[in-house]
Amino acid sequence: MSSPKSWRKACVAVAVGAALVIPVTAGGAYGAPTPDPSGSVSPSPGATFPNLDASVSARLDTAIQQVMREAAIPGVTVAVSAPDKGTYLRTFGVADKSTGAPMEADMNMRIGSESKTFTVTALLQLVDQGKVGLDDTIDKYIAGVPNGNRITLRQLAGMRSGLFNYTMDDDFVKAFLTDPRKPFTPQQLLDYGFKHPVNFQPGAEFQYSNTNLILLGLVVEKTSGMPLQDFISQNITRPARLRNTFLATDATFPNPHAQGYTNQTPDGKIANSTDWDPSWAWAAGAVISNLQDLRSWARILATGSLLKPATQAQRLDTAPTTVPGASYGLGIFNVQGWIGHNGSLPGYESLTMYLPEAEATLVVLLNTDVVHNEEEPSTLLGQAITSIVTPNHVYNLPVVPARPTPSATPSP
Template sequence: MTTRWRGTAATALAMGLVLTPLSASAGYAWDRAAPASAAVAAPTPTPTPASGDFPVLTPAVAQQLDDAVRKVMRQASVPGVSVHLSAPGKGTYEKSFGVADKQTGRPMTPDLYVRIGSETKTFTVTAVLELVDEGKIGLDDPIGKYIDGVPNGDRITLRELAGMRSGLFNYSADPGFYKALTTDPDRPFTPQELLDYSFKHPVLFEPDAKFYYCNTNLILLGLVVEKITGEPLHEYIAREVIEPAGLHHTVFPTDAAFPSPHAQGYTNQTASGKVEDAADWNPSWGWAAGAIISRLDDLKTWAKVVATGTLLTPATQAQRLKVKEALPGAGYGLGIFNVQGWIGHNGSLPGYETLTVYLPESQATMVVVLNTDILYQGSIEPSTLFGQAITEIVTPEHVYNLPKPVTGTPSATP
């Protein structure tokens, strides 16, 4: 699931800005951000007067990007990665590196499906905001109006759930959950089972008191969508979000099925701690916070849809983009983050990480997908390393340097 903040093994499954089980992307789905000192330095080209803050993607710039991507791959031991970068009038850079399958040596290619972890949150929150636009729910409605049994349910609002300010405990940070998932990664989880892992813990703080990336919030929002629409979340999102956005290779799975061709995914979020291929793990534990599957071509379309509010009214999109500080240099709105001007989300799920962001100032899109969620030096999301290395070259005034989150669980990231 998208960007995540991972902490101890029990919290490792936080989907964060990345969903990673152990993140479904369940934690900060802002993928663990890399401190500047740990990032890969890359040469910065001098933009031409006509290019503004974003350079023309010339062969010389492309070579700098190639070098930076390969350097991150070596540093973080990433098997395979695909990168897309573009801006109107500046050209397009799109390239894959490394392997999609370490056993066979099959190359990484842009057409491979991957699990996007916490980027699922952007789809679920879009569905919620569409219902707001239709007048069926209100952002300041308490969750208790729709779902019974939620601690502080009479005071936690839908806005606070979408903004990661509810104070509820992140289910993916529960040791019992982590054990259940890693010992039997094929097992399905129901939304209520996920909530039960959360609700056995006391609330962490009063509603809206602070930011805390929490997958529990998205499970509740998914249930609200189901209650109001009367249909399964995956069906509603497919019809009202995925199809209108023009996404042709994006799927909200209900089991472990994985469209072909897909990249194999490598994780150390396992019962043994050894690296395993997690491609066939059941993503139900991420559900509304981290279960979706997509491809590079759809994600580059989705980046602009989310950041510009294509599916929402301008007033509701303005509410979505109203960020509050989450980490130094990074703000979180409603299921979306803003890191130095780049708007979007990251995602992490065992075996995979993604980063899908848009820079309105230059109308630039950046997408990174990779087939591992193993942290660099035990604390830094590899997707953050790629994002930082790339933006140091093309947008030195807007470097994607997501800070390291302070809380987390298995990913389903930020």
């Protein structure tokens, strides 16, 4: 059975997507802000951010609705805010195409690869507790990993391990598409990836791989002595008061939630993926959250309030990717100055970013992952929004190839 080309990107949305349907001129490429010794991000001088008044809101409304029409996006929720500049919060379109029920701001959503920010935060908390070291090799914790005596936890979190991405394996894709409601175990996922040779030696390249996060999830479980979902709950979401955020362990989806629509199917036709089991993504992409939690998480993640300052500084020490203007740290992106992550899995995409110089947050949640002209819908929306509010920091990432190569850009 042949698999849809685009499905293979399904859990890494942060590095997917590209130019807006409407031509937009992006600002110059910005690397990661320099972390100061305290671990916080140093704002750039002369930062400007518009007042989110009626005029700017009207421009955002128009841009978002145009992208939705052109990319056939059913529904989306958007929040943009900055201190003393106001808040833009809108819902557009429908949460359920069969009933016409509208998108609502309080809906629970699957956030795909944004889950990586929670898993890596868990790992870094264990670093702070002295239970793991970022420069430990993975074979200290997990046996049977190709090159395991050379790949460090830092390289796994920074997407520089060289391990094959299991979501790119033909047998995995076939198994998933045959029965998307089937549960997978972490070891099954690793087996799909480990049957392939490594793509490069550790540290030699940047290449997005969901395999890395499955391994880090297992490290968290082994060193903490508790299931990953429990560690995240006790040490991240509860302290951060993220009351609607959790790592899903099955297809259960709390109400209210939007229906998700995907063409990641054997015949490429649109299907409702709402109750597909997310265990295939686990530590790499199975988290559920909502708009309000993610607005809080954007700042918590970027400022490091759950970590020691020195550890946060290491997280933000990003290195270049193959994408101009984008760099990657430890489970976190810097895209033209916006810090955070995006996510994609069948039926849902998300984007949660923070711009330190303006203390601005951007959250986008939508109920489709269907690409438009080889461009991710979340990236189209992110680019449309940031071209208006931060024209010198436009969120724009190129589309990812179907199969990774040593020089491939990050893929979901």
